[in-house]
Amino acid sequence: MTDEATQKVLVTREGAVLVVTINRPESRNAIDRETSLALAEAMDQLDSDPALSLAILTGAGDHFCAGMDLKAFVAGERVELPGRGLAGMTQSPPAKPLIAAVEGYALAGGFEIALACDLIVASETAQFGLPEAKRGLIAGSGGLVRLPERVPRQIAMECALTGRMIPAAEAERWGLINRLSAPGAALDTAKSLAAEIAKNAPMSLAASKEIVAQAGRWSEDSLWPRQNEILERVIASRDAREGATAFAEKRPPVWKGR
Known part of the structure; x- marks a missing residue:
């Protein structure tokens, strides 16, 4: 370029x-x-x-x-x-x-x-x-x-x-x-x-965007499986554990984007 x-x-x-x-x-x-x-x-x-x-x-x-x-x-x-x-x-x-x-x-x-x-x-x-x-x-x-x-x-x-x-x-x-x-x-x-x-977790933001943007085009049969596939990726992330830990420790979370 x-x-x-x-x-x-x-x-x-x-x-x-x-x-x-x-x-x-x-x-x-x-x-x-x-x-x-x-x-x-x-x-x-x-x-x-x-x-x-x-x-x-x-x-x-x-x-x-x-x-x-x-x-x-x-x-x-x-x-x-x-x-x-x-x-x-x-x-x-x-x-x-x-x-x-x-x-x-x-x-x-x-x-x-x-x-x-x-x-x-x-x-x-x-x-x-x-x-x-x-x-x-x-x-x-x-x-x-x-x-x-x-x-x-x-x-x-x-x-x-x-x-x-x-x-x-x-x-x-x-x-x-x-x-x-x-x-x-x-x-x-x-x-x-x-x-x-x-202020929110980067992976959560991207996943939320994906679901809001795409769910209207998913068939009724595939809607929940496709959402749950995305959800599982987020649940398994370090940031999900960090969010829960930060809440328990009453401190702001430190996001890593993974």
């Missing part, structure tokens, strides 16, 4: 939280192929490091992400990564929890990236939308699949067919947003939420 590509995505650690920033403010953080590769690398770092519990994904400047870089698309770039999708995550999100901190626009692929995250914190001035039909495209990076899971089907259908923008207040009303912040404070609000989450 080139130095230029690395600079398109900034990655910092704050304790157990990885803060990942799409750093292309001059193009409203639109995603080209190098940015997808850099974001995929950041997601791999999140999942491979047992000291990390979750990540926050945000955008530099005034906007979260305006979607796929159309100039790159017209120039022949394939922005999506095989098996991983746009931004290296819309098709295969990380195993660990991911919070989107949204200021300004989260449009087209940018909205789809936010929908691939587990939680959304948004500024009061944020706007969401799937305008692909206006450009002769469809929201093929998960928007048409995930939005109906987050809001009523008829609202998702209207958004997909009209391409209209959804103001943050409306998105909160439909339950799409977890926390609404003052303008400019989405990242700080996301960090506060992340700190609350990071």
Whole structure:
């Protein structure tokens, strides 16, 4: 990966939280192929490091992400990564929890990236939308699949067919947003939420995410066996013993992520 590509995505650690920033403010953080590769690398770092519990994904400047870089698309770039999708995550999100901190626009692929995250914190001035039909495209990076899971089907259908923008207040009303912040404070609000989450055991967080995200697609016959398989992994972990021991000793647990 080139130095230029690395600079398109900034990655910092704050304790157990990885803060990942799409750093292309001059193009409203639109995603080209190098940015997808850099974001995929950041997601791999999140999942491979047992000291990390979750990540926050945000955008530099005034906007979260305006979607796929159309100039790159017209120039022949394939922005999506095989098996991983746009931004290296819309098709295969990380195993660990991911919070989107949204200021300004989260449009087209940018909205789809936010929908691939587990939680959304948004500024009061944020706007969401799937305008692909206006450009002769469809929201093929998960928007048409995930939005109906987050809001009523008829609202998702209207958004997909009209391409209209959804103001943050409306998105909160439909339950799409977890926390609404003052303008400019989405990242700080996301960090506060992340700190609350990071107090808990990393394996428990990843396992809980897996069940919440996948259980709706499991058959009735397989639901309990699949959940119990995940549960057994958690019960057998060092952190499960540490949690019980810390509770008995009336002290904060020290998680190892294993």
